[in-house]
Amino acid sequence: MSDDSERQDDDMWETVAERRAAEALIVDVDGFEGPLDVLLTLSRTQKVDLRKISVLTLAEQYLAFVEKARSLRIELAADYLVMAAWLAFLKSRLLLPPDPTEEGPSGEELAAHLAFQLERLQAMRQRAAQLMARDRLGRDRFVRGVPEQVELARNVTYTASLLDLMQGYARIRTRDEFRPFVMDRESILTMEEALDQLRGMIGYTGDWVDIISFIPDGWRRDPKKRRSATASTFAAALELVKAGKATLRQSDTFAPIHLKPRGPDEQ
């Protein structure tokens, strides 16, 4: 702010106190907490109880403040201008005789509400200051310097039921009954098994033998098993022939199939 502008406006402000207040307003306009704050600051120049304040005078002071700000090309936020418009309206209401056809609150009611708002804001400020002046923790009152942490001891209790116990035991004792990764194929003799059987027995025979006699014990009675064993033994015999280790012969259709091992000299 330049000295010139200050001198120029000197006559606008009547007392030193008022001028100081106004200067504070203008210089610190950013520091104000909105138009109500400005109004509260202006109201102090009236030096009366806020309940007896002249809202009309206050409105005029505010409007002058806004004018001044404008002349100084200080940009006021929109809400300051809205307040100015409202106060101009309030001023006209207060000055003109009430129009009975007009609805809404009267000028006096609006003025009273504004006074109430100012008083309330003022009261809150005082209480805030009182609050801050109390004996505060960390400044006047102190907490325990070495607080002890309450230790959280987590106890884990393990439990098991009788059923768990018995099942566990049964599981171990019957483990042999379980053959992992083997399908339950009780009545099927695999070709590998048949081959093992053949290989084991072939050395003991020098002549033609019915391949049925190579079927292992326990696979002859049950028809299902015998069928499977016959098929796999025949397939195993063919494998041996293919490997050059045996010769097969069948004299007639559906006649028994005979196998004869081939000696090394015959191969």
Added chain:
Amino acid sequence: MSSEDQDAVEESLFQAPPLAEQERMIEAMLFASAEPLSLREMSARMPHGSDPAEAMVLLRKRYEGRGVTLARVGDSYAFRTAPDLGFLMSRETTETRKLSRAAIETLAIIAYHQPATRAEIEEIRGVSVSRGTIDQLMEMEWIRFGRRKMTPGRPVTYMVTDAFMDHFGLETVRDLPGLKELRAAGLLDSRPPLGSFPGPGETEEDLDEAMERDEDQGDMFGD
């Protein structure tokens, strides 16, 4: 410890410990904790059948006028050094973050008007509440959310916390300075603003906030 006390401790496993013993227990727990403890929290740690409420009366009396005093904070209790001895503790002081004027006023408004909506705070201060202010107070754990208000838009409300009361040495919110006078003067009444009175400006806020406030304003102007 005398053998009599020893017996008392052993008996306590089966029946509530004697009052004097309960007093020692709450004394130990409160001494060990930096945070206020409620009777319920203490009771949970004490032997079965203990009732710390009675022991608390005795303990508070015992510490009256001492260098450490037993402060009540809402439903909880905490040992705090006597305020007149703060000067001895200067070395323990940790500089608390300076609060802005807006934050201090907002805090006071919430304390005296709680539960208070953002719109109410703005109405009283005549200026919009910046998000940072509320955030800062929340972060300091001096305010918390209260119940939503049963007005159009169901705005959130703010209340002060036990940490707030602990910090300012208040037993309950009823102990706020000058609360009675304010109430008697009608300054805590929620008077709806008249007609077209200008509200706080929306210019400097971000969209979220403006939307939030629109919601809030439902309650200001809606009825």
Added chain:
Amino acid sequence: MSSEDQDAVEESLFQAPPLAEQERMIEAMLFASAEPLSLREMSARMPHGSDPAEAMVLLRKRYEGRGVTLARVGDSYAFRTAPDLGFLMSRETTETRKLSRAAIETLAIIAYHQPATRAEIEEIRGVSVSRGTIDQLMEMEWIRFGRRKMTPGRPVTYMVTDAFMDHFGLETVRDLPGLKELRAAGLLDSRPPLGSFPGPGETEEDLDEAMERDEDQGDMFGD
């Protein structure tokens, strides 16, 4: 604060505060300090002319038998929780967990075959028994040592305890059903044991169990 106290503080700027006041001061300092404080350190903070040594004698007496005691640490002093109240500083939570499969099987073998040596347990389970499993069962007081076996090496044996019987509601271990009965009761369905086939159930088991299971599978494929 009473006006009398106020006077005391003001006066203290010029002369040593009364002994009772000094006692309050060291009480507050010791309470708020994070470290034990020596008489010299306290004296340095106190008003000129104070002698904390005398006040310390009074203060220590005052806290005798209380929930907190004033302990001497070298040349310094600090408040400490009374030793008999340490239990208040810990909070116990109890969590119930299912015993691991390895532990259940080991326990079952001991119950059915007691007294059982470790070698016997391992032979039946077909997998080595970890020390942790035995320790755990011992700690739970479900198994105990039996007589040493009169075989080479005189190995220790394990037996189940009365606590075991109590827990499982058995009068004697002979009440445990045999294999035949288990089968009759449908407890021995020929489903393979959980885990011998990798299945969807696996995901819900915790890592410990999965690891144990790997151990077990070693035995399944081993022979």
